[in-house]
Amino acid sequence: MIRTDALGQLPVRTVVPALERALDAHGTAVLCAPPGTGKTTLVPLVLAGLLDGGRPVRRVVVAEPRRIAARAAARRMAWLLGESVGGRVGFTVRGERVVGRDTVVEVVTTGVLLQRLQRDQELAGVDVVVLDECHERHLDADTVAAFLLDVRAALRPELRLLAASATTDAEGWARLLGDAPVVEAQGVSHPVETVWAPPARPVRPPHGMRVDPALLAHVAAVVRRALAEREGDVLCFLPGVGEIARVAGQLSGAGAEVFQVHGRAPAAVQDAVLAGSAGARRVVLATSVAESSLTVPGVRVVVDCGLAREPRTDHARGLGALTTVRASQAASRQRAGRAGREAPGAVYRCWDRADDVRLPRFPSPEIKVADLTAFALQAACWGDPDASGLALLDPPPGGAMAAARAVLAAIGAVDGAGRATERGVRMARLGLHPRLARALVDGAREVGARRAAEVVALLSEEPPREYGDDLAAAWRAARRGDDAYGARWRQEARRLASAAGGSGSAGSAGSAGGSGASGRTGTAGGSGTAGAEAGAPGAGGDDAVAGLVAAFAFPERVARGRGEGTFLMASGTGAELGDGSRLRTAPWLAVAVADRPVHAASARVRLAAVIDEDTAKLAAEHLLVSGEEVHWEDGDVVARHVERLGAVELTVRALAKPDPERVREALLDGLRREGLGLLRWTRDARGLRERLAFLHRVLGAPWPDVSDAALTDRTDAWLEPELSRARRRADLGRIEAGQALNRLLPWASGDAARLDELAPEQIEVPSGSRIRVEYGGEQPVLAVKLQEMFGLAETPRAAGVPVLVHLLSPAGRPAAVTADLASFWRDGYRAVRAELRGRYPKHPWPEDPATTAPTRHTKARLGRG
Incomplete structure (x- = not known):
């Protein structure tokens, strides 16, 4: 039975008629509704015709940015209808699908919807798509919006599209959706008092992933203060899992049950939090997953630490990481709104009131700061490799797109024109980052689908830090572990193994660069047979398999040891292992997880596996080059024959007779780097140069410019043939610069004869x-x-x-x-x-x-x- 009382209390109901008129007239609309108004739960039910028996039933797909929000929204809507999930309301997230024959409203993650669009561009049978929480500007959500606008323009103009959020750039979204009407709903009337609770003493600003422990101790103290001063449960926002665990440890004995909610939290914990309190007071420590689409029953107080995590990518080094930033004003409003959903509440903000106006208005769009490899592959599969034809609020940065296309070309996902290959299309449909998709496709052929899937599952969600930095050891820990991570890992490994079942044929186009693994009969670590499963003869041990799959995923990060726990990655970046790591003496590593602190010379290895040189060559075949190198290095000409894997030199031998022209170029490079002081400058030579410089400054032409830059650019006019005869630095030191400078005198015009007269x-x-x-x-x-x-x-x-x-x-x-x-x-x-x-x-x-x-x-x- 429909719960009409609960539906009647949702404030968004007052603007539903205007919203329906907007969609009927324009086909697109923007809905701005504060938290708790029912935009996520009531609106889809109304649009689907499930609350009015006289209306035609429409199929509605609601896209949420996170799995926890998708599950919660579906359960709430089903509850409002008096049903169970899987009836007229269902949900689909990665690895879990609860729908039935009668499902009309389906809540999905934006990633799932993106995959569905690639398989069925028409979205057959879908009448309305709701993009919820679009203010968060996740890359998948922006991409889905662009694809849906393409679908409306070219295939299905009748498809209705609604962008919904509590706090968003309404004007920008309205323009993007074709001057769509903006419908605004008033929020819940419950007031939320703001309490400014900055630390008593200054704390260090966040640096990379590091948050000052003093701030976390202060947040824990504010939570205790809120428990003492206010009624109801407390919802505390923190940037990440590590900070949640630290604050949880400091709340022992606080007189409340402490829950930890984040993307990795077990579904049972998430469900328990969303189910409400059984009587005892609760403290819910959460990341930004609790900002949107979730009502946590019983919460009357929000404690906001004021921090958030955003992705950052070092495209030059191929390293990506999350970084801690100040939360935006929009996020702060969203967080505060959690306190007033059911009754008057309060928000304790752990920063000074004067700092509030300096916060950014909105979070950084992910398209501006994230790794765009997955986006570039989706765009290529959509038929728009450079994404120039996509309707996006922000265009992708050119440098990030170029780096992404280079990665895709290296793994064989796109051709020379940037179009998706058959191999690339298969990778895009695996629901993985393209790097991990490559590891699954090529790894399955080398070591078997199940073992490759298990390692890729480890790479897709980094294992807990207590598993250590050894990928093979972490694999073994996950296999025998009964913790929450192990359960999620097993579920994802099963999904990936099923998806990779036909990878042998899919990989026939070859691995990186179209060759390599497909022609190899050995497997990880130089042993085994292609396609071998666990337990098969010679299939290779855990270390070898983990290393091969990780190297397939991150070929630029294969690294050779340099001693004392330091390594050089193929990308050219140094890497270091922590003290006590058993990997420190490895000759080669496949680095799976690494980050490079700001201003640090080397990256810190978080997760890696031991490999050998053959495995490194196999995985990073596109980086393997061999040839003569003649260049200026360490103050002299270096001429040698080198085989290298990216920046890692494998074999080197000196060249007895290097190409003279390349030697000449190396010497010129030396002059550019170290200056003309490499030549022999007598007092007379310096005097001549000064006289010529004076005449050029006073009279100009035909007297030559003899500055360093000008002389270096015109070596052919004055330094030949001496330069052509030189072979090394010592030869440069024997060149009499004054005699060479005489060639620049204006002999042709006859002015050279006046040098002594004029100067x-x-x-x-x-x-x-x-x-x-x-x-x-x-x-x-x-x-x-x-x-x-x-x-x-x-x-x-x-x-x-x-x-x-x-x-x-x-x-x-x-x-x-x-x-x-x-x-x-x-x-x-x-x-x-x-x-x-x-x-x-x-x-x-x-x-x-x-x-x-x-x-x-x-x-x-x-x-x-």
Whole structure:
């Protein structure tokens, strides 16, 4: 029997007529409804015609971002109808399907809907699709929306599409859905009081996955405070499983039953939390899975730590990880709303009120920050390899898409034009990341479907940290374990084994790059037979099988040992194992899970398996290259023949006669890196370069630019044939740079003959001495003893520029600096004469220098002369 009382209490019912009119008129709509209004439960039932016997029944598919939300929404709708799940309301999530012949409303995860669209683009039999919690901007949800808009435009214009959320960019979604109407519902009237509860002392901001333990201790204290100050159950939001476990440990003796809710939590725990309290007070520690679509009965208080997890990808190194960030304003509103769903409540926010306005408005769209390999494969299978034709709120970043397509090409999922291959289509339908799909397809052929599936199941959901960093050991622990992880692992392994049953034929197109594993008769670790199952003769041990499958999944992460627990991955990134790991002495590793802390030189290995060189070559065949290498390295030319696996050098031997042109390029690279100081620069050579630089600056063409950049770019014009004869760094040091620079003089125009006229190397002064001119500064400098310039009123010039005359004392120290000798003799000389004639009485200091003969000598020598 339909529970009309419960349905009548859902505020969204007041806007249902407007919503139906919008969908009838436009076919698309955006529904904005706060938490607890019934948008997830009442609206699908109304659209399906299940609450009004006089309406035609429509089939409705509701897409939720998470499995826990999909199950909960289906159970709630079935309860409202007075039925069990599997009747007119059912659900489908990965590995679990509860539907029946009479199912009209089906709740699915966005990943399931994505797979369904790839198999049946028309969505035959479906009348309405509801995209719930679209504000979370998960990549699967954005992709599903784009595909559905394509379906409406090309195949089924009658298909209705509703985007629903509590807090979202309504205008953006309305534009995306073709100027769809926006229908807004008012929220539950229960007020939620905000209590600002920042830590008493500053805590360190989150760094990667690390959260300051002081903040977690503060959150636990706030939970205890909330239990003391308020009635009802407490829902506490934390960024991840590790933080939940730490806070749970600090709540011992708090006088309440503590539940831990996250994506990995057993279904029984999730069900118990959603079923409500049996009398005792409860504290529910949850990740963001509890933000949306879930009503946790009995909750009157929310404690919000203010943090969330978002994906980040280092495309250059092939490393992806979650990072801890400040929760957005939208997420904070969603979390606070959990406290007011059933009665007045309160939210304790563990940050300062002044910081609230600095929070981002919405969470980062996953398409902007995540690994796009799976998205790129879905787009290729849809027929739009670069995703340029898809209607997306945010376009995928070009660099991330290029990196994704490179991965897909390497594993044989797309062809040279980016179109999905038959192999790629099969990978896309496995419900796995393409890397793991490749591991399952190729691994099944090498070691058998069941064993490959078991290892891939470990890789698809990272095992608990207490399982250790050894993938093979974790596999054995999962097999014998009776914990929640082990149960989920066995279920997923069975699903994958079934999906991989025909992988032998599917893999006939070859492994990475279209070859490799298909032509190999051995198996993991160099032993076994293709397709062998567990227990078959020579099938290979756990270590060998785990290593091969992990290497298939992450070929760029096969790594060779460098000693003391350090490794070099094929991607070029260093990797380190923790102290005490039994893998530290392994010659090769297949790294399954690694992260690279900010500013760290090497990645930290979280999960890996021992492999040998043959396995590394098999899995990363597309990275295996062999050939001559001639380049500048460590200050000299290195010429050798190298076989390498990505950045890992396998064999190296010196080249006796390297290609001269490649040697020349290496030397040029050395000059670019280390500068022209590698050449031999005498004083005359440096002087010539300075003179040419002066003339280029003052007169311009045809005088050449002799800056480092210009000379390096024009080596063919001045450094040949010396450079062509050079073979190593020492040869560069024997090249006379001054002689080579002469080739740049403007000989063709005849201006070269005027070099000494325009920029003389020396100037003859009145005493008869020839003094060198320095051109290294902005203005030519002539440093000469003051007595040698007596009688000269006109300042010497170079290319029309007055020379800066440094008039020196008899000891060679500057006594005066002038670019106007006439002015100096008239105004400045007297002060210099007064200061120095007593210090240097043996030298002439006439009162009128303009009429005195210049001299290089003392007065005594002058008298003798």
